[in-house]
Amino acid sequence: PQAVAPLNSPMHPVQLYEAGWLLFTGAVVNAFYKRKAFDGQVMLLYLCMYAAGRSVIETFRGDVARGLFLESVFGELLSYSQGISILLAMLAFAVFFFGARRAEARRG
16 A cells, blocks of 8 residues: 655644644634624634634645645645635624624614
């Protein structure tokens, strides 16, 4: 059988990074729950944090064949996972704060 990576190749434990990030994200989301301004805000916070963490963790992966996101625009800068995660994080961030402003205006 052929090895996935050559022996003695330095590799990052990205699964552990992901697990640690998700534990941190869970703690932040649970702490934020009491302070939410509108229904769905906690989910938006989770989406934003997950997507941001995922795009960073992707940089440590050792596989080369991940595909490239908008290669003609970004070149080899972003993988598909990173590109989609960044778009998702930006969308969640915008809706998070737009919804919070709207909820504040209703109370106000």
